[in-house]
Amino acid sequence: MANRKYHHSKALNALGLFVLAMLMQRGGATEFEVGGSNGWTVPTDSKALSLNQWASTKRFQIGDTLLFVYQPGQDSVLHVNKDAYANCSTASFITRFTDGRSSFKFNESGPYYFISGIEENCHKNEKMKVIVMADRSKTNQTSLASPPSPSTGITPSVAPTGQESPSPPPPPNGNGASFKVMGAMVSIGGFLLGSPLLFLL
Numbered sequence: 001m002a003n004r005k006y007h008h009s010k011a012l013n014a015l016g017l018f019v020l021a022m023l024m025q026r027g028g029a030t031e032f033e034v035g036g037s038n039g040w041t042v043p044t045d046s047k048a049l050s051l052n053q054w055a056s057t058k059r060f061q062i063g064d065t066l067l068f069v070y071q072p073g074q075d076s077v078l079h080v081n082k083d084a085y086a087n088c089s090t091a092s093f094i095t096r097f098t099d100g101r102s103s104f105k106f107n108e109s110g111p112y113y114f115i116s117g118i119e120e121n122c123h124k125n126e127k128m129k130v131i132v133m134a135d136r137s138k139t140n141q142t143s144l145a146s147p148p149s150p151s152t153g154i155t156p157s158v159a160p161t162g163q164e165s166p167s168p169p170p171p172p173n174g175n176g177a178s179f180k181v182m183g184a185m186v187s188i189g190g191f192l193l194g195s196p197l198l199f200l201l
Contacts, residue, residue: 029063031103034128039069040077042116042124051128060132065105068114072100075126076117079104085113085129088122109134 034040035054043050049057068077078084078093096117097104106112109132116126 029065030061031065031067032058032060033067033069040075040116040126041070042121042126050125055128055130060106060130062106062109062132062135064132065103066114066130068097068102068104070100072098075121077102077104078115078117080113080115082111082113085115085127088115088119088127090115090117090119090122106130106132108132 035051036049038045038048040051070077077097078090079095079097080089080093083089084092095104098117104112104114112130112132114128114130115122118126
């Protein structure tokens, strides 16, 4: 009996750690200091990464934040659209930052474009394109929750003369997907927690 309680306690601890790890993974937003130690500036060292090269080495997700560090009064940051980015147009922008330590949070996936508020600096490559990845977990949850669509293009077979046609299979009910999800959760839970907990249920 004591051994059984030990396995039950161990399984619950494992489940708790697993849930905590999942919550930390989903809630763990990251702050990226743009350009690393060089900051938001005109690239001067030919051996240093450009701002776009720096951005390409990172994996940006929804909820992450960019921190632009620069000299206030001598530079600024403009969040712009694709055309303004390509042409270094400072005339129109979505958001303008001038405080020298500016934060920008990603609220959705897709491309984001930033240029220096000084047009000459932008032409000298003080500009950056960032791609924020889509939230795969929401896509997977949607696909799991949706019932399978009926297949098309299948011709029913005709029974030979004198024999009854086989009755068509019953249409799938709306609970098929939820049974699959439950089955997957039980399988994962059994794998992670071990069989002793399953015997206790």
